[in-house]
Structures are given as structure tokens and as C-alpha cells.
Amino acid sequence: MPERGVVQTGSGQVRGVLNNGVWSFKGVPYAASPEGPRRFGAPEPAESWDGVRPATAYGPSVPQRPMRGLVADMFPMNPVQGFDALHLNVWTPDPSAKGLPVLVWIHGGGFRSGSGNDELYDGSAFAGDGVVTVTINYRLGVEGFLYLGDRAPDPAVTGAMGIADQVAALRWVQENISGFGGDPSNVTIAGESAGAMSVATLLAVPSADGLFQRAICQSGGADKVNGIAESSRITTRLLEKLGATGDDLTPLFDASAEDLLVVQDAMAAELASGEFVHLYGVPATLATIAFLPTSGTDLIPEEPLTGLARRSTTVDLLVGENADECSIFLAGVPDDIVASMGRAKLATWLGEGESARILAHLGEALPDSAERDRWIWLESERQFWSPVRRLALTNAARGGRTYKYRFDWASDLHDGLGAHHVIELPFVFGTGSTRQAKAIARNLPENLVHAVRTAWVDFIHGRVPRLPDGVLWPAYTSESQMRVRLAEERISTVPDIDELGLDEAVTLERIS
Structure with a gap:
């Protein structure tokens, strides 16, 4: 009879830890350390081991720099780093269970920082809701996204080794997750920011076909790739x-x-x-980030939106953004500096004439706003709202069940930042009591936490997300573009519109 808390994987046995009714297995290798001849190449299978490997502590994080500004307090860098970081972590209510839905979380961090080991992503709450939860590390920055063409050790994955790592982790899930109680035919991939952009990219990666059935993209679309x-x-x-x-x-x-x-x-x-x-x-x-996934390669043959439109199978998609995405990136920067930087960048992107036209349009669209707020809106539209809208429309047009939201709750912890980038994460994971979450927001309203978690768990289980009154979320379609506004005072369904009217003022693809 198998020892309780010990699971057989393809590389060997691992022993987990039981805490408050949830089993966790941390630091489990899904691929070999990408060193020496493996550097800048495709991930290779993890080396096997004898005996039972303790899976009681997180492994190293990928080498990286700490984040900057206010975000650095929210995402403190893991001090243990190294090449041997292609590990994953699993939370399950019962390793002996059968057929539980699976969530695979891909962390954000601008493709150059972050870790699946962050306490913010603890999967215990999801496991408590019957979801086997997996968080992963993947190569970042130069190590993960340098393009070398035919000079690469493995040209098939060059420019997107980090995406290849994600595919390898998903293959590991297919081969091993049943040992943790999960159903390999019922997998949802999810991520936030660069993690959401990774998820959107995976929708168009041929080698990822069949490795998941649903996707969640929080604050990220399919546009962040380089040619x-x-x-x-x-x-x-x-x-x-x-x-x-x-x-x-x-x-x-x-x-x-x-x-x-x-x-x-x-x-x-x-x-x-x-x-x-x-x-x-x-x-x-x-x-503003040099090392992004490269499209036009064997791994990512075409831009993700184009690839998604050609996909032969449909994927259910839950996608959305926050109401004040980019306020956090300008926190602490004086208003005059924000304005001068914004004007200079817009002129670089579009030229002086077109730039002046956009500035005039913003003034008309937001007549009572400060110039700083106009730049926050413009950058939020450019980097997040517009890409997310295009992703939702593309998936809906090809028949995939699609649901869209905008998160619109502000904490008094960071006055004036509103519903900034990453603020929804403690709601999704139910980790508001962690030190990391307390640097993001405080006094999370219980009704909104419950509403968010109910919707996400519904979707992961393959159900239509529910509103607090039991009414089902509306499907997002080309004809009826409706999103759910997630706010404390009233959760409502509203038309998904471009508040700034920028699609009429400028072709957004030029500055996206």
C-alpha cells in the first residue's frame, strides 16, 4: 500500500506536507537544470532520483533583479536563485482523489522577474474548492527570451525558451497530475500580466494543443511579442x-x-x-521590455492573435483588466515628469502631428481630468485594455466561450492609485492575509473576495461563472460585448466600450 502523502512521478517519488486539510508538494522538478549545453536550448526532462524526495520547501527562483518602485514592496525577490529553478508546486485536497479539475498558474513580472514560489500564489484556497493547483517557474529575461536564429543551440525554441518551459510544465501535468488527484483532460491555464500574456501566447503555440481546455488572462493580451x-x-x-x-x-x-x-x-x-x-x-x-517572446519561429509560428484565429479547436476564456492599470507604474513620479515623458514618447511613436492630435483628443475625452490621469488612461488602454479587448473578440469570434470583466475596487493603502495593476491577485487566490498581499491592498471586502473566487472556481470547474445573486455571467460575443464590473458597492454587467474613443482617433496597433 502506498505511503500516505507520497506520490509517484515520472522522475521519482515525492513526499508532500498536509496542512489544514490541503496537501502541498513544493520544489518538484519538471525539467533539467538549463545549464551548459542546455543553456538557451529546449527544456529537457528532469533527471530521475532514487528513494522518496522531500517536496516540503520551494526550490530556487530563476536569476533576476528585484522589481522597482512600489511594485518591489509587493513582490519581494526570492533570495534563493539559480539555474536549477525549473520546478513547480502542487496543492491538492487529496492525492488519492480522482478527476479533480486542474489550474496551472503562470506568474507575471514583465518576462524578467517573478516566481511561482510567491506566497501570494499559494494554492491552498483553490485546493479547498476542489481544484488541484500548480504554480511554475520558467526562464526569464535574456536566459528565457534571447533570439539567436540559426546560431541557437536549439533553433526550434530560440527567442522563447521561457514559453518552451511553460509547455514542458504542461506536459509534466499531463503525465503526472493524476497522481495528485487531478484530471489531465480538465486543465485551465491562468496568469496575470506577463503570465496572462504567456497564456495568450500559448493559445497559438501548436505544441501546446491539447494540453489545456480553458484559459484565464488577467491584465494581459496576445500582443506582447517581438517579430x-x-x-x-x-x-x-x-x-x-x-x-x-x-x-x-x-x-x-x-x-x-x-x-x-x-x-x-x-x-x-x-x-x-x-x-x-x-x-x-x-x-x-x-x-519598454527588450526580451519578449519572438514570433515567426518554429515554436510560435505567427503572431498569437493570428494563430488563435486559425486554431482548430476552441478554448473557453475568462479575460479582463483593472480600472486603473498603469497608475502603479507612475507612483511617486512628479506630475510634470509624467507629462514630459508622456509627450516625448508619444511624439516618438507617432510623430509630432499625430501626437498633438491624440493629446487634443484626450483633453476632449477627459475634460475634467488632470494630465497625469490622462496618461494613466492612455497607457492603460495601450498596454492592457485594448489588447485584452482584441483577445476577447478574437476568441469569441471563433466560437470559444468567452467571459470578460473589469476589476474596479480601490484600497486605501495606496491612496490615489485606484484599481491598479496586480490588485486583484489576493482576491483570486484568497491570500489576503499574507505579508505580500498586505503590501498590495488592505481591508479586502469579503463580498468581493467571495464573488471573484466563486466566478473563478466556477470557470475552472467548467461552469458558467455566477454573479452574487446567482445570475450567470453573460457570454462575450462580437454582437453583444458585455463585461462584468467587479466592484464592492455593486457588481454589474455593462457594455465593454473604449471609453476614450481612441479607436477613432488613432489606429491603436501602431502604439500597442
């Missing part, structure tokens, strides 16, 4: 900074993780300054 031309320019700049010449990639392969992080920081500063357009090109500088 080969943009990625090639970024690679050229990286190699220049490393001192590589010609076809000699030795300085890259010999560089330590710290060396690459130093260069990555320098390139991020160049992108943020807006003074290096001649090196990166306008499409690359729009991202």
Missing part, C-alpha cells in the same frame, strides 16, 4: 555590450547569470530613455 526583425536588433545590441564580434558567441555562452542581468538592466534603461530608437527601432522601443 524576428525586432528580436534580431535586440540581440545585436546585447552582443555588442558583451563584446561579441562577428559570429563568435563565446562571450554570450561564457557570461554568468549576473553578467547577463547587468547588460539586461543597461538595455532596459536605454529603452526607457527613448534616446536609442536608432538601435532598437520603434516597434521594439514601444515595449
Whole structure:
């Protein structure tokens, strides 16, 4: 008879921990450490072990820099880092159960930071609702998204090794999750910010077909990819900074993780300054993040929205955004600096004439707002609202059941930031009492926590999400574009419109 709390995986046995009725298994390898010849290549199967491996503590996080500004307090960097970080964590109500739905969470962090080990993503509450929950680490920054073309150790995944890691983790789930009580044919993938962008990208990755049935995208669409031309320019700049010449990639392969992080920081500063357009090109500088997944490759053959439109099977999608997404990124920046930076960037993207037209349009659309608030709205529309809307419309148009929301609750912890980026996370995971969540928001209203968690759990179980009064969420369709407004005072269904009317003022694809 198997020992209680011990699960057999394809690499060996792991022993979990029982706490308050939920079993957790932490630091379980899903792929081999991407070192030496595996560096910048496809993930390879985890090495096997003898005996029973304790799965009682999180493994290392991927090498990274701490986040900056207010977000740094909300997402403190895991001090234990290393190449051997392709691990995952599992929470289950009962390893001996059969056929429970599975949630696989992909963390955010701008494709250059973050960890599936964050206490904010503890899966205990989901497990308590009958959902086997998995959080993963994946390669980030240069290590995860450098494009090398035919010079790569594995050209099939070059420019998106981090996405290949996510696919490998999903394959691990297919092969092993039944041992934890989960149903491999009933998998939902979910993520926030760069995690949501990863989920949206996976919708168009051929090798991910059949690995999941539903998807949740929180504050992220399918637009954050570079084409080969943009990625090639970024690679050229990286190699220049490393001192590589010609076809000699030795300085890259010999560089330590710290060396690459130093260069990555320098390139991020160049992108943020807006003074290096001649090196990166306008499409690359729009991202402000150099190392994004590269489309036009074997792994990601075309831009994700195009790939999603061609997909042969449908996927259910729950997607949405927050009402004040970008306020957090401008926290602490003086109003005059916000305004001058915004004007300069808009002129770089669109030219002086078009920029002036957009500024005039914003003034008309938001006549009573401060200029700072106009920039927050513009950036929220550009980076989040518009991509999320396009993703919802694309999935709905091809017949996938689609549900859309806007989260609209503000904590008094960070006065003036409103419903900022990441604020919904403690509601989704039910982790409002954690130290990390308390840096994001305080005094979470219980009715809104219950409403959010009920909707997410319904969706993961394959049901239509419910409103607090039991009424079902409306499906988002091309004809009836309705979203649910998640707010404390009243949860309601409203038309999903572009409040700024920017689609008429400018083609948003030019600045997305």
C-alpha cells in the first residue's frame, strides 16, 4: 500500500506536507537544470532520483533583479536563485482523489522577474474548492527570451525558451497530475500580466494543443511579442555590450547569470530613455521590455492573435483588466515628469502631428481630468485594455466561450492609485492575509473576495461563472460585448466600450 502523502512521478517519488486539510508538494522538478549545453536550448526532462524526495520547501527562483518602485514592496525577490529553478508546486485536497479539475498558474513580472514560489500564489484556497493547483517557474529575461536564429543551440525554441518551459510544465501535468488527484483532460491555464500574456501566447503555440481546455488572462493580451526583425536588433545590441564580434558567441555562452542581468538592466534603461530608437527601432522601443517572446519561429509560428484565429479547436476564456492599470507604474513620479515623458514618447511613436492630435483628443475625452490621469488612461488602454479587448473578440469570434470583466475596487493603502495593476491577485487566490498581499491592498471586502473566487472556481470547474445573486455571467460575443464590473458597492454587467474613443482617433496597433 502506498505511503500516505507520497506520490509517484515520472522522475521519482515525492513526499508532500498536509496542512489544514490541503496537501502541498513544493520544489518538484519538471525539467533539467538549463545549464551548459542546455543553456538557451529546449527544456529537457528532469533527471530521475532514487528513494522518496522531500517536496516540503520551494526550490530556487530563476536569476533576476528585484522589481522597482512600489511594485518591489509587493513582490519581494526570492533570495534563493539559480539555474536549477525549473520546478513547480502542487496543492491538492487529496492525492488519492480522482478527476479533480486542474489550474496551472503562470506568474507575471514583465518576462524578467517573478516566481511561482510567491506566497501570494499559494494554492491552498483553490485546493479547498476542489481544484488541484500548480504554480511554475520558467526562464526569464535574456536566459528565457534571447533570439539567436540559426546560431541557437536549439533553433526550434530560440527567442522563447521561457514559453518552451511553460509547455514542458504542461506536459509534466499531463503525465503526472493524476497522481495528485487531478484530471489531465480538465486543465485551465491562468496568469496575470506577463503570465496572462504567456497564456495568450500559448493559445497559438501548436505544441501546446491539447494540453489545456480553458484559459484565464488577467491584465494581459496576445500582443506582447517581438517579430524576428525586432528580436534580431535586440540581440545585436546585447552582443555588442558583451563584446561579441562577428559570429563568435563565446562571450554570450561564457557570461554568468549576473553578467547577463547587468547588460539586461543597461538595455532596459536605454529603452526607457527613448534616446536609442536608432538601435532598437520603434516597434521594439514601444515595449519598454527588450526580451519578449519572438514570433515567426518554429515554436510560435505567427503572431498569437493570428494563430488563435486559425486554431482548430476552441478554448473557453475568462479575460479582463483593472480600472486603473498603469497608475502603479507612475507612483511617486512628479506630475510634470509624467507629462514630459508622456509627450516625448508619444511624439516618438507617432510623430509630432499625430501626437498633438491624440493629446487634443484626450483633453476632449477627459475634460475634467488632470494630465497625469490622462496618461494613466492612455497607457492603460495601450498596454492592457485594448489588447485584452482584441483577445476577447478574437476568441469569441471563433466560437470559444468567452467571459470578460473589469476589476474596479480601490484600497486605501495606496491612496490615489485606484484599481491598479496586480490588485486583484489576493482576491483570486484568497491570500489576503499574507505579508505580500498586505503590501498590495488592505481591508479586502469579503463580498468581493467571495464573488471573484466563486466566478473563478466556477470557470475552472467548467461552469458558467455566477454573479452574487446567482445570475450567470453573460457570454462575450462580437454582437453583444458585455463585461462584468467587479466592484464592492455593486457588481454589474455593462457594455465593454473604449471609453476614450481612441479607436477613432488613432489606429491603436501602431502604439500597442
